[in-house]
Amino acid sequence: MSAFAIALVLSAAVCHAAWNIVSHGSSGxxxxxxxxGAVIASGLWAFVIPFTGGLQGADPxxxxxxxxxxxxxxxxxxxxxxxxxxxxxxxxxxATARGSGPVLTxxxxxLVLGERxxxxxxxxxxxxxxxxxGVGMIGRPRTALRSGPTRRRGIPPEIFWGVLTxxxxxxxxxxxxxxxxxxxxxxxxxxxxxxVTEVLGFSVMLLxxxxxxxxxxxxxxxxxxxxxxxxxxSPLSYxxxxxxxxxxxxxxxxxxxxxxxxxxxxxxxxxxxxDRAVLRIGAAGVVVAGIxxxxxx
Numbered sequence: 001m002s003a004f005a006i007a008l009v010l011s012a013a014v015c016h017a018a019w020n021i022v023s024h025g026s027s028g029x030x031x032x033x034x035x036x037g038a039v040i041a042s043g044l045w046a047f048v049i050p051f052t053g054g055l056q057g058a059d060p061x062x063x064x065x066x067x068x069x070x071x072x073x074x075x076x077x078x079x080x081x082x083x084x085x086x087x088x089x090x091x092x093x094x095a096t097a098r099g100s101g102p103v104l105t106x107x108x109x110x111l112v113l114g115e116r117x118x119x120x121x122x123x124x125x126x127x128x129x130x131x132x133x134g135v136g137m138i139g140r141p142r143t144a145l146r147s148g149p150t151r152r153r154g155i156p157p158e159i160f161w162g163v164l165t166x167x168x169x170x171x172x173x174x175x176x177x178x179x180x181x182x183x184x185x186x187x188x189x190x191x192x193x194x195x196v197t198e199v200l201g202f203s204v205m206l207l208x209x210x211x212x213x214x215x216x217x218x219x220x221x222x223x224x225x226x227x228x229x230x231x232x233x234s235p236l237s238y239x240x241x242x243x244x245x246x247x248x249x250x251x252x253x254x255x256x257x258x259x260x261x262x263x264x265x266x267x268x269x270x271x272x273x274x275d276r277a278v279l280r281i282g283a284a285g286v287v288v289a290g291i292x293x294x295x296x297x
Contacts, residue, residue: 012260017264019230034082035202041230045188045192066175066190067194067197076168080097087158093165095264096158097169105254107170108174121249176190255290255294
């Protein structure tokens with residue numbers, strides 16, 4: 001990968017970690033927070049479209065279909081992620097989602113896009129994923145790792161929702177790569193397009209769920225700062241990734257982006273006084289080593 005592509009992806013990782021930390025603090029707000037986030041994001045970034053070339057001659061039909069499908073996949077991603085944050089701790093849910101996502105993305109990229117990264121790059125991607133999974137295992141509460149009669153059977157909810165989020169990540173990542181590269185859609189306009197789809201989808205859900213509608217006003221009054229940060233950082237993160245897909249294989253971009261997991265993990269150690277700091281730093285070192293291998297490929 002080129003230095004420019006690496007810079008784009010790592011910058012996206014910083015933004016992504018930041019908005020996930022913000023989102024975790026609002027996991028109890030449900031659909032109203034997601035609706036406001038989509039409204040603010042689409043409204044803010046719509047003003048940027050004229051300064052980034054507009055639609056750049058893209059086929060309108062391809063744009064509408066691409067944005068609609070991507071919006072549905074992103075809705076699934078956000079709902080699963082927020083359910084996970086409500087069910088478990090920040091580090092476990094986030095690391096599980098971001099660890100499983102690149103694995104599935106790599107498989108889809110090989111099968112659907114025909115990408116064939118070199119051996120060194122693939123090893124680096126695998127090392128990154130292993131480091132991310134390590135962060136997730138370290139982040140799990142000690143009681144969840146014990147066996148015995150008091151342990152609940154079945155998949156822990158934070159793992160279930162984390163993996164389901166990873167499936168959604170792989171789906172929208174590959175679909176968006178196809179839309180960007182094969183249909184030639186511009187990054188900012190495409191982002192605004194699928195975010196408008198999110199607004200429509202969340203609006204339908206709010207209409208069907210009467211209990212959550214009254215909280216729309218209270219959410220914007222009490223969480224406007226978080227919503228503004230979400231509306232800036234989440235789009236910026238993904239627009240950087242979309243731009244990177246034009247110059248680098250998505251099978252390598254997906255795992256490298258997961259350096260955000262390390263940032264979230266280190267934040268959790270500092271903010272929530274989580275234990276096993278040495279192990280977390282060790283897992284972070286594994287991820288950094290994997291990124292270095294990808295950079296050398």
